[in-house]
Amino acid sequence: MAHTQHTLPMADGTELSWTRRGSGTPVVLVHGITESTSTWDPIAARLEDRFDVVAVDLRGHGRSGLSNDYGLEAMAGDVAAVIEMIGMDRPHLVGHSLGGAVVSATGSMVPVASVTNVDQSLRLGQFKEQIVSVEGMLRDPEVFPTVVSALFDEMIGPRIDETERTRINAARRADQDVVLGVWRLLLESPVEEVDAAVDAALAGYSGSAVPYLSLFGSDPGDDYAAWLNARIPGSSVEIWADHGHYPHLVDPDRFSDRLSGFWNSTDR
DSSP: OOOEEEEEEOTTSOEEEEEEEEOSEEEEEEOOTTOOGGGGHHHHHHHTTTEEEEEEEOTTSTTSOOOSOOOHHHHHHHHHHHHHHHTOSSOEEEEETHHHHHHHHHHHHSOOSEEEEESOOSOHHHHHHHHHTTHHHHHOTTTHHHHHHHHHHHHHOSOSOHHHHHHHHHHOOOOHHHHHHHTHHHHHSOHHHHHHHHHHHTGGGTTOOOOEEEEESSOOOTTHHHHHHHHSTTOEEEEOTTOTTOHHHHSHHHHHHHHHHHHHTSOO
């Protein structure tokens, strides 16, 4: 089924791009850092016969324009603006990697039916250590492409099909200013401020009952489920062992079925 391309100018002048396909219950898909709506194509193709599927290009990614602000609040606001503009009634949100953090923040801001976060720990203070360790290389324009490629090669895992690995990497847009902008909080702020920013982004879940599934391709740690539940009551953590950073693309049929089952269990 063909999808339609749309744009939406944001208040700060950033031009946001998004696609729409299918019909039915509303679903919003948000990709990871350096990626685009096309990363979701295998999943969107499996959902479009039953769902109204919108995929958003985050600012600085895909067909969306560049910006001066790549913070989590701005990106979550972009997704919320698309939902409002379309008039979606409590959509299901699904995000991978950076998109997982974005939909988590969006679900704290606007009424949604559910949130699914794919392989993105919200314990960003721990991720900060990994990013800071390669900060010098990330800031060096000569080395930047190599270090970004190495980071994703390490995360992607061995189980993904080579054709799919090639497709993902071919579509990757690793813009240094965008990546550094997205990771500015991690690179420039002490861990206490990073943790406080995460808690503020998730504050809207307090006292709410938003169904929230955090699905990992590798173990986020024994205490992560308790940490997450303290911030998103009733959230659940599921691990698909040895699936790497892209569990949804390692086994797209299983993932699509898991989404449908999760959504069917929620009360819209």
